[in-house]
Amino acid sequence: MPRQSAPRHSTSRRSTPSRVAASWPFRPTVRYSRQVAKALRMETVGGVIMLFAAVAALVWANTPWGESYTDLQQYEISPGWLHIGHMDVQHWASSALLAVFFFIAGLELREELTHGELRHARDAALPVIAATAGVVVPAVIFLAVSAGEPGAAKGWAVPTATDIAFALAVLAVTFSSCPAPLRAFLLTLAVVDDLIAITIIALFYTDSLEWIPLALAVLLIAAYGVSQSRGVRSPWVYVPLAVVAWYCVQRSGVHATVAGVALGMLTSPKETPDERPTNAERADHALRPFSAGVCVPLFAFLSAGVTLSASSLGAVFTDRVALGVIAGLVIGKFVGVLGGAWAAVRLGLATLGGDLHWREIAGVAMLAGVGFTVSLLIGGLAYTDPSQFERVTTAVLIASVLASAAATVVFRRRVRQRARLD
Template sequence: MTQPTESDRRRLFERGSWPEASRVTDLLRGETTGGVLLMIGALVALVWANSPASSSYDALRDLHVGTDAFLGLHLDLSLATWAADGLLAIFFFVAGLELKREFVAGDLRDPRRAALPVVAAVGGMVVPALVYTAWNASADGDLQGWAIPTATDIAFAVAILAVISTHLPSGLRTFLLTLAVVDDLLAITVIAVFYTDSVDLVALAAAVVPIAVFGFLVQRRIRTPWLLVPLALAAWVLMHESGIHATVAGVALGFTVPVLRSEAAGGPDAGPGLAEHLEHLVRPVSAGFAVPVFAFFAAGVTVGGLSGLADSLTDPVALGVVLGLVLGKPIGIVGSTWLLARFTRADLDDDLSWVDVIGMAMLAGIGFTVSLLIGELAFGPGSAADEHVKVGVLVGSLTAALLATVVLRARNRVYRRICEIETIDDDLDGIPDVYQ
């Protein structure tokens, strides 16, 4: 049997096609803006919650809007709950669109390319969960929060990249985005399976109806807002009523949207499909409004100065979150990537080294939005444990960001050289030469 030559061997983190690379660049540019807004929202909440006017922040967060009198639905919710259950459904709708697009029309429709981010995402969730569980089991802590350090916040991570002025090569950028999207899907699955106390089967069955009608309409390329938006709201309300976290409705709706154009509209080569069209419309709402507002209501923890911070970090729950994000995430991602390379006999792309993988895996340890959401579901909003979770998520995410900054900045000269190569277009056809 002929052994594969060096040129035949599969490369991990190699640059993909030009359409995919340019699309990912555009997406991450938008995520950078969203990440900055997210950090501003979280910072405002932290300052307000620790100021003499902290009671007004609590009053705003706990202000109830809605009613339970309409058709017997339980919609008398606090603003914080509306943000967590309602606005994050928009975030997960975009995640569902993105994931489906990646696996239907993106470079990840090739199973060999898809294997890396999927395996890394699984490793990047399993190991932090094990680290959290092991720490809390040994310290008699609460195991209910095992899923908190499993999530990656792509907007926060990309904002950090912008702040430190580094340019990840296109292969690593695509990997980071896809890993975070797969991470989000796994996180919503964990929420639905492990953080649902009881299920109203009648309401759940009823939620399927507007989702199915929504899917029927979009499959026929009907994009009329006055039809689709009410159906999406009905699906959200019924999913919320069923007892399953309402954000699941967002993912389910996203998965129904077709990615490719129909043959009547010119087929796959005729341009972006409906999924990409809706993503362009909804992503700015998600990144520019939904996620920052959620961060504002979720991140307002009263720290109580350095002594209060130290007290919070004595809770095994908070320390478990920090260890899961700072150690578990990079160990899980790098370890699973190394195992994949080992068993498939794949090599890293020639321009990269394992230091780059480690730096990027540290960046994936920034778990903010979904981590805060899971913390609320695990321990209840406003509980002492949830307050400690917020401290753990903030400290862990900032520590992961600082460590990633050190590693990635040290490699910035290499990234700039790769970036220059990826932009050279000698024949001036709009496509860099390395993609031809």
């Protein structure tokens, strides 16, 4: 993930007592805001907030006021002058708020390519091969389980994604003493997973293309990249370019989150001669708290509210599409990630570091089945029928809980084993 810049100490003129007295009531607010922003830059905190948002949505949707939750989801905000079609609150969350989330994913991918695990092919082979197998195997299992159901194949990509915020939160809580290479493996795995997911969305979930808006989007994104390469630092240049590029991608028919990851990958991590924070560090510092504290929790809140009655749960376990999602996330991710890593080492394409153990890799492989955010996004793109999407959403929630529980068991056992060895 983008490296945080070291704190810089600046000298300032000594404040007079009257100036201090006049300004002191505002200082706790500023300090508190900074502390909140700092906390939101931790993946664990973001994962917990997203969990609370999802639980709140589930509670609201299963109360007597559940219809008001549906009304909120479907409340339309689509001014005619924007010419972007019918956009309700849920669509704005998936297209606009998740674009910020994918911008952060793009920053992380660029950082991995520049300074991290993906910088050297030998080091990158283990997580890249594991992530690729962790996409292919769940898709195959989903197609096998759901074969014969009308329209089921549209959702083959639903169980292919890993939710990095949830996964890192579970890892931090259950295996706080995990070796740094294991966390790096999970982070790199999830970053590659996000790249594959956004590529799948761009290639397979675009129904029609408007070529003029798409060409304008490409030009704007290219202008953003050229400005980054030339060292332009002003946000007054980048924010308008990013917003208009997002709008053009949205108009083109390609899902707007593609603009987010493209802009993130083009944000420069190049060091400055005077050791100021890089553009990537500045963007990460400014947007990560907003993504973790607002964008992803709101998306989770607007997507996770499904009915959990006995009849609705029974429909999930009799629907082969929903069963394919559960099997793909819980079984497919585990088999794909662990099998891909094992094959990479066995074939001599990668090495398992001395600080890593196969049982820990197995735990991460189970944890990769937590497919919340991107799985729900792809599910919404694949299934437009509300009842089918609700069953798929419930299946994603069930699979994420099962994967988290299985990973927790593995990691807790590993903690006890490490304690005995120590």
